[in-house]
Amino acid sequence: MPVPKAEFDALHPCDFYTPAELFEDDQLYTVYEIARLLQGLDPDAELDRETENVLLDWAIPWVMRHSDDLVVAEPRDDDEPGYYGVKE
Structure with a gap:
């Protein structure tokens, strides 16, 4: 449900x-x-699964939004995720 902006001290x-x-x-x-x-x-900071899932909700659209500025490397193994870096 929407919340009025006035309910917050700062935006x-x-x-x-x-x-x-x-x-x-x-x-x-x-x-x-x-x-x-x-x-x-830190990239290797320990997070509980629930927090990590919330952070992924922000990270995945960010990757998609910046895809023109990124390069992608395939996973080295089947159980490993892909890797992203800055396009040169």
């Missing part, structure tokens, strides 16, 4: 990092690591 811009701001040029990241980085966490 903030909905700004997100660009891939160049978020990633190291010579590194590739899984969507799980991207989810952490978007929240200002």
Whole structure:
């Protein structure tokens, strides 16, 4: 159900990092690591499954939105996710 804006003390811009701001040029990241980085966490930070799922809800659209600026590497093994990095 919608909530009136007046119920909140502050409203903030909905700004997100660009891939160049978020990633190291010579590194590739899984969507799980991207989810952490978007929240200002270390890529290997421990998260419970529920929190990780919420963060993935933000990370997956971010990857899709920035797909023109990203490269993708196939998983090295069947049980490993794909990797994303900054397009050169």
